[in-house]
Amino acid sequence: MNVVPQQLTAKDFATDQEVRWCPGCGDYAILKALQRTMPEIGATPEKTVFVSGIGCAARFPYYMETYGFHTIHGRAPAFATGIKLSNPELDVWVVGGDGDMLSIGGNHLMHTLRRNVDLQILIFNNEIYGLTKGQYSPTSRVGTRSPSTPQGSVEAPVSAALFALGSGARFVARSVDTDLKHLPIMFKRAHEHRGASLLEIFQNCIVYNDGVFDSFKAPSVASERQVRVEHGKPMIFGAEKNRGLRMRAGVFEIEAVTVGEDGVTVDDILVHDETNRVMANLLASMDSDQLPVALGVLYCNPAPTYEASVLDQAADVRAKSPNADLNKLLRSGYTWTV
Amino acid sequence: MNVVPQQLTAKDFATDQEVRWCPGCGDYAILKALQRTMPEIGATPEKTVFVSGIGCAARFPYYMETYGFHTIHGRAPAFATGIKLSNPELDVWVVGGDGDMLSIGGNHLMHTLRRNVDLQILIFNNEIYGLTKGQYSPTSRVGTRSPSTPQGSVEAPVSAALFALGSGARFVARSVDTDLKHLPIMFKRAHEHRGASLLEIFQNCIVYNDGVFDSFKAPSVASERQVRVEHGKPMIFGAEKNRGLRMRAGVFEIEAVTVGEDGVTVDDILVHDETNRVMANLLASMDSDQLPVALGVLYCNPAPTYEASVLDQAADVRAKSPNADLNKLLRSGYTWTV
Amino acid sequence: MASTAAVAEIRTPREARESVVVRFAGDSGDGMQLTGGQFTQAAALAGNDLATFPDFPAEIRAPTGTTFGVSSFQINFGGRRIKTSGDAIDVLVAMNPAALKVELGNVRDGGVIIVDVGSFSDRNVKRAGFASNPLEDKTLNAYRVIEIDVSALTMEAVKESGLGKKDALRCKNLWTLGLVYWMYARDRQPTVDWLNKKFAKQSGLATANIAALNAGHAFGETAEMEGDVPTYSVAAAKIEPGEYRTVSGGEALAWGLVVGAHKAGLKIMFGSYPITPASPILHILARLKQYGVVTFQAEDEIAAVCSAIGASFAGHLGITSSSGPGIALKGEAIGLAISTELPLIVVNSQRAGPSTGLPTKTEQSDLYQAVYGRNADAPLVVLASRSPSDCFETAVEVVRLATKYMTPVMLLTDGYIANAAEPWLIPDVDDVAPFGVKFRTEVEGFHPFHRDEKTLARNWAIPGTPGLEHRIGGIEKDYDSGHISYDATNHQRMTDTRKAKIDGIANDIPEQAVEQGETSGDIAVVGWGSTYGPIDRAVSNVRAEGHAVSHIHLRHIWPLPRNLGSLLASFKTVLVPEMNTGQLVTVLRAEYLVPAEKVSKVSGQPFKIAEIESAIRARLGA
């Protein structure tokens, strides 16, 4: 419980419950980053709701001193939709793992995105089922050995960002668990965005999938293997900030180039346009060795939110039938008196 | 029942069951087209299985003289996956409406596409729930008035093709119910493709959504409002074959131009590359008045099928443990004798 | 325009009937449901009591002329209390051979059959599965057959309207309706008004349909001279005075929910997914936005129930509805609502199963699913409506129980109730007692699973309330703090408490009354849901012969009324007619160890009075 003080701090968003993740789990960093961000975005505990499904990630609400609903596996977006339709004033966050949101819950995610319900949807993607002890998930790479795939998985994984874009999402962003600078920025952007904001966070499961993102997360390679995209800015990366993304002439493709080599200048570097869905698609699909992993807001292109449209329509109807009287309703149509 | 004759005809694929769609329903034309196509692709009734969910479209299997399974709402891809994993020799078709496949069934569709199970998946998209008497569906346009949306729907629809691409589909095509020339070609292409082939068919529901595709299907506008894309060929359309699609310079966009106007030549016209996912994305999103609707194979880029990989792995395991003996299995690990 | 019925009334001496069963049957596209609906209205306006039974195929418009495409509407109306849609048909209107084929078996010997001979082509006769034309062989010898070329006469009647043949023929049903109006001296005016309104933007269609209606009526007047068409009078029933309307189960249920929510001081968030025969509730509520109703057509039944639970968490009244297969999908989420003790209303419009079954046919086979159909010890409240109008009261009651006890409640109705209509003495909403919900706001001493000592309901604190921030979920909660707890004794205590809460509701519902008969005797016929009508009539029939048979009808299926055990114990035999293989029987036997016997019917069709009567007689040795 919490009586709102004048100036909130991260502590005001922390519950007295013991955090139950494994020591070293990436979820801790995300929790910390979000608890810190909450006061900065002017969140108030009583108006904030965290909704989650089931999984390690989905334990998140227990640790946020706000309203929270730890529901059932895969359905958090549907609960959140009901909450927003009932009280659009609430600031609703949805948290789930890759299994929760993309395996059993993929359909609800798709429909929530396309409806554009005003939610912040955070996927903690560790490419594994943590809570059920390490089976491969729909985001696991081909060849993932797990208790249910002892010889390695054979399925092509789904990309959260591409899936969201294909589903009609209006906001798609990415970050990493341990980046306590970038992550809050993404939280803020997601929060600012009116409508469904999807934020995928690459999260390390130290127990069942340790280091799965090292190829681009490890400090030694991060600057070469990550590109942080920002709207209106050229997409530059590399330790020396001399690498960049360029549109390959005449085809719908992106390539990585080095400024100063082969006549490449800064002007050749593609400027990020977060309102361009095709560009977002290209950025989201950079998963080869030749291209860095794109982090940041890949796509942001607002549209009316679902609950606002629903409310508007209801207001219209009310305006047209101002004296809604239940006795009248029961007597609508033919009646007769005996 | 059917004893296979030497040379099959459309009739050999028709059952003796009375077809139970509304008179004038677009489903009739699709049925006819497919019954005609079956002999041409060398299908044999006993090796062919039609699997469907629930809806008007999902009645399809009853009319095909093959094996058929009319299952439950939304789950047909999952049944089909089980069938293929059991007997990969079977030629399995999945049929469903927009509600069946994209509302309740969206998740199974996504996972089946990403796994790349070797199926032909046909979505009869009439942008409405037919069988339940006309409620709007996830493909219905904003503003659709229906029994459940008397003031018009407010949700942005999902695009089957974009959703499939975002889900990792390796084959995405589109056609229309009444085009008895184009439809068989699409059936053949879908059938040829090893892996999950998604074919969306714009289908008219004469009772609940009559004419919803007229803006591009009506004979009077078809040639101006449709572009039939073919791999390796310039994307030309129009009654006079002088309209075409062009890449807008420097941005990831497509525009419609007229050859011979403003200095546009045939060489400027974009050549369709069905292996390019970004191009497919652009083609699938052409839904404004300025651009024609793209029909044909938007994307085809084969990858190993799921069941083949599963079988390969099983074969590997068998090769490594040739003498799989059940008594040995029960005695694996520590045992002792009393 | 003056009343068109009055004239006929004066001119014709009519055979008086206490009650009559009319069935309109034709192709799915023949408009039989509309015809029946209009006739129902006319009977109601004439002061008859009535009950209806719309019966239609799963196909939207099955191919014309097929037996599986036959759509029917049956109405039983009379000058006495009408409890069922009738066992046997007095007047069958068969628009084509297929309709005749399907319905013939239900026409009473000597009954009237009106056929459109224009539709009895060889092809149609064969298509319907007749070996030869039934109009020409002995098939119809036992009946009074009135052969009319309705098709031709309709074409003739609407000639002036300029409609094409197809559209013109669509007016056949109105022609027939006109004729039947004539037979029973019914007022055409409301139908004329309705047509004018319905086709306000297509006045050609209005004119044509009205012309057909009038022509059918006129045909009756003329033919009657020649004695071809029998005419009847059916007096007004003696019914309680007041303002009436006809109401379908779907309407009464939707309105009951809205009134209940109003009495609770809550707004409704209704999350649903279309399915036959549950969809009408969604359709009706979607038109009630001005009453604070939000409807949400979800992507599937799971999302629907989850959205409703989310709404309840947020302080709305979360409601969901579906039919059997869809309810099955909601089971897991209902468990969460039980575990988090949130109010939730789940309406189940039962249909014939298993699986897809016969979607448009009725059944009562989801009682097991309602009472037992979830994982773990997960008790909830179950009620059942007995008739269309009863849906209103039960709907109000489920809102009261769900909110007072912070619990999911399942309301069982069925395809028959959902679609059937009956006259309804419209209640005054102000007479319904309010039961306002109080959200928790007091910060001191709050925890989410703090309970009311008497009801055992937990307090309801909704997001937005300062100082009451809390987290709930499906993991077991500590009794004393509401935090998650894996403690063994606590789980036992919480399980016991959840059960005690539901069991305790037995003290907040009325004792079980006896509908008809004494509180002890030879046979108690125990029913629930839509079997009410036929049981009632069957019991009154055997009682009329002096047998000690009583009718007990349950509204509360779980928990059961507290006196039910002793009540049943005072009968020698307990007989339970159900449209399933014996589900309530299981519950009663298990609860009370009474040797209750089932009378089971699982054909997708409601019980006939005679079927129940004969089951009673068999036990009476009568």
Add this chain to the structure above:
Amino acid sequence: MASTAAVAEIRTPREARESVVVRFAGDSGDGMQLTGGQFTQAAALAGNDLATFPDFPAEIRAPTGTTFGVSSFQINFGGRRIKTSGDAIDVLVAMNPAALKVELGNVRDGGVIIVDVGSFSDRNVKRAGFASNPLEDKTLNAYRVIEIDVSALTMEAVKESGLGKKDALRCKNLWTLGLVYWMYARDRQPTVDWLNKKFAKQSGLATANIAALNAGHAFGETAEMEGDVPTYSVAAAKIEPGEYRTVSGGEALAWGLVVGAHKAGLKIMFGSYPITPASPILHILARLKQYGVVTFQAEDEIAAVCSAIGASFAGHLGITSSSGPGIALKGEAIGLAISTELPLIVVNSQRAGPSTGLPTKTEQSDLYQAVYGRNADAPLVVLASRSPSDCFETAVEVVRLATKYMTPVMLLTDGYIANAAEPWLIPDVDDVAPFGVKFRTEVEGFHPFHRDEKTLARNWAIPGTPGLEHRIGGIEKDYDSGHISYDATNHQRMTDTRKAKIDGIANDIPEQAVEQGETSGDIAVVGWGSTYGPIDRAVSNVRAEGHAVSHIHLRHIWPLPRNLGSLLASFKTVLVPEMNTGQLVTVLRAEYLVPAEKVSKVSGQPFKIAEIESAIRARLGA
């Protein structure tokens, strides 16, 4: 290396015990499950009979030192038949204060408690919720406490291995195991072998762990000189000769399915979705590809069951498995398998609910869901396994019934059975009678719902068979042609037939036997599933005092054995201990009108013998 146990055996005169209960308890990361597993093996190899109870938190690795993070493993082993994992703990190994806190209540008075004092820092003591250090106050007065600084001694023992502190401390469990091995004169060699194999690629870890094991053992030898550590001998049990192994419920069940499929001549298509405690079956089957098993980890439980049904349609044996909440999701699809009459096996590893409940704790609360939990009249077959090894037999039997009767079968097991292990006299697969399935190939006279006259099973014609092309689905089918049918009498007939088919299985299963005692008497204690052990022991205890109490244990829950009604009728009292609020009781009362009484426990923990015994005594007035 020579046997390390032999030496000790010679030097030490040991206190003899008939049976002993040891419980290892520590943090989730302390490796208690591994320790217990190794000790189990050692007990088995020593010829003891035994039963185990692994008990762990839902969190993967909850924060160290918390009570909710305690993971335990209990084993009851002895020289007599062991039926349960034991009511009270004889020897508790508590790796930290939290473990002591959680488990203390279960240690018998005078029991031995071994604590790692190295972990009893003030912080840990407080974290565990002790007001003061229990080693210093009177908390442990009633016990024999052995305080050892296991942490320090382990560090010391593995010093040479060069492991960091964290990794070194990870060897604590092996040190403790070594000590307990010493106490019971158990052979270390198999554990040494196992460590060498497990850490084949990290030989440093192998060496360190072996060093810790040996050091713990050596500590015992030394301490014993001083009389600090008690030593015992537990003789080998008199058990049937043959080849044995320890087996968990998950293993036995998976193997039973594979053997059953082999006997049916079918390949398995296993579609599942991970969930506690059902996942082990998936994991085990995923490693059996060489036996013709295909495993499919679906996107959810619905896809899992649908894929299994699809597989059965295609001629494989479709199997799915889950736990309560996941089974709830499968209900709709199971209805389709019932309607289409396809074989399907649904394994339900029950866990404590409702909703998410206590995922790692055991319960038997899905019996309602199994028997009644679907829409419509949808009967299927339900069996329950009573113990880990019994899973093998029941698994074979469900395959037989599913394929012979073309029906879904639900097999109930629970979290306790799934994880517990017991010694198993390994059967010879060749002794299991085959029951080969015959697919239909004959074209003449075929239709898909053509039935065997005796079993009422429909014929199974699989895609790929020329001439048998057909369509099936969830809509009602015509009895005589298999085509879809909306006919009323046909629906009645098909419903009756589906029911008769399942009911008829009662004639194909053994009559209910009495496990212990006479076939009539004062009290029949009726159990099902994993309550077998405690009921058996409780009944034998009261029987030893001469009471007329019998133990009846059901494997077949639906249909019930044909003689069960008369059997129960011959007892004055029927008592049903269940880990739920009384579910089998409902079924028995409803079926047989016997006044069966429940003995209910819903705490997520198995019954203690004493709990059942006292329930029996209460009825005996003893």
